[in-house]
Amino acid sequence: MFYLESLLIKGFRNYHYQQLQFNPRLNIICGGNAQGKTNLLESIYYLSVTRSFRTRRDQELVNWEEPLFYLKGIFYKYDLRNSIRISYRKNAQLKVKVNDKAVSRYAHLQQFPIVVFSPDDVLLIREGPSIRRRFLNLEASRLSPQYFEELRAYQRVLQQRNNLLKKLYGRGSRQINELLEPWDETLVSLGSNIIHTRVKIIKYLEKEGKVFFENMTSSRETISLEYAASVEYSEAFNETKEIFRRRLEKAREIEIRKGSTVVGPHLDDLKIMINGYDSRKYSSQGQKRTAALSLKMAEVSLFRKEHNDCPIILLDDVFSEFDEKRKMHLLDFLRDNSGQCFISTAIGIDNLLESISSDYKTISIHQGRASDEVSRPGN
């Protein structure tokens, strides 16, 4: 079990200087719109993974009246105190210090795992396949380091092969096969590995996500996940390879005309079905949000089973679109499954919190300042 005990924010987004203490379990960040609730969650996320979940540009994070931002957090892990300090000055390198020792930006990653759910995550359901592939790749890499290496090699083969395809137009078919076959071989074996790992991950995610989704909808609705592959995969690895190989042979002419590889896991999708229907097309905004949240919470459950520990969970403005029952189910889930949790909300949820009777802390935010800190001791 690990948690963030305290945080000092200087010059970050709309914060100038703010010192905060947190509850090891549940923290409610409340306040009106555009007061700095999400910015606070963002600073916690940044402290844990040295990047933001909203932007890739560190410059955007520096308060416009300040020359730099500085974050200092105290994490407790197995009763050990860890201080993390991060500072960033425009046009300079990010500085990260763990327990007073300078470390590289990425060396610090994964020390204090964190999962965030924000309104943008609904894009996972609404947008095209690439965002879901990225989600799958991330989840698969987290569970299997080999997957990450295979994915990198696959992308390299794909680049080489696409480049070659562009040069083959008008050549004889014997020469075409001769030149393509060695690349096909690697594409097929790496690609089949990637497909099989993804299918495995999807099975895990479905199992965990189903439970959460059905709870959220009081068992009135159900979610299922399916791997939509451009190559029909088989349970048997060698059969998948064989199918993949045959599909490539069939696609020769089209591939050469297009100058790119038209079958393989780089084109696949994760199909998310609600009550048996494709959620991308046939679902309400509320259903989409519940489905996206289910995937994220499935990630939390998976992490918990894998590491026997809980990531820190950040929930940005989840309550605005859920009805009372869903809010209750979510809080129940968090009580039973999460370690430390931060929830931002623009609406009061004290009545709900009282009924789950856990100890928590409320921090209200107004114009980049925290005030009225209310602590409720647990029973």
Add this chain to the structure above:
Amino acid sequence: MVYPGHLKKLVEALTRFPGIGQKSAQRIAFYLLGCSREDVVAIARAMVDAKDKLGFCQTCGSLAETDLCIYCSDSKRDNNLLCVVQEPRDVLVLERTGQYSGLYHVLHGALSPLDGIGPEELKLDRLVSRIRESEIREVIIATNPNVEGDATAGYLARLLNPLSVRVTRIAFGLPVGGDIEYADDLTLSRALDGRRVI
């Protein structure tokens, strides 16, 4: 920092070496300044001589001081065995093992459409005719274990298939003295793929 002109020039020249940064270049420069004049001339001479006198073997593409390299002209080497490598320095690595006594063929690269390198650039037809006209019975492909090296090996295997030679790929696996526990997953799975009966 202000350097005397000649020192600046020397440091700058030295930073061109692979793996040599500003700091190391400075150390080497001061080392040279501390040497006797004869020693410095000998070092410079060694570089110029190497450049002037070393070329590539006409037959196999290894480094050579004459038309034929020391491997091709050595009658004691096993001329039934040919090892195909990507770079001249790979020959030295294999020689260092003392395990291999066959001949070599250096491709000077690997297939890489992105870099405009195809079978013609690697002069693979020359490799085929060399094998045809020789007593070679086994070809060991020792290209690098990455995407380009694997594709090159695959291409060669197909190309040499019609010739009556055995084609093998060297196994990649665990470093000797290494602990399985510390091997990364990819190395381990490669080692498993390359396993053999004992």
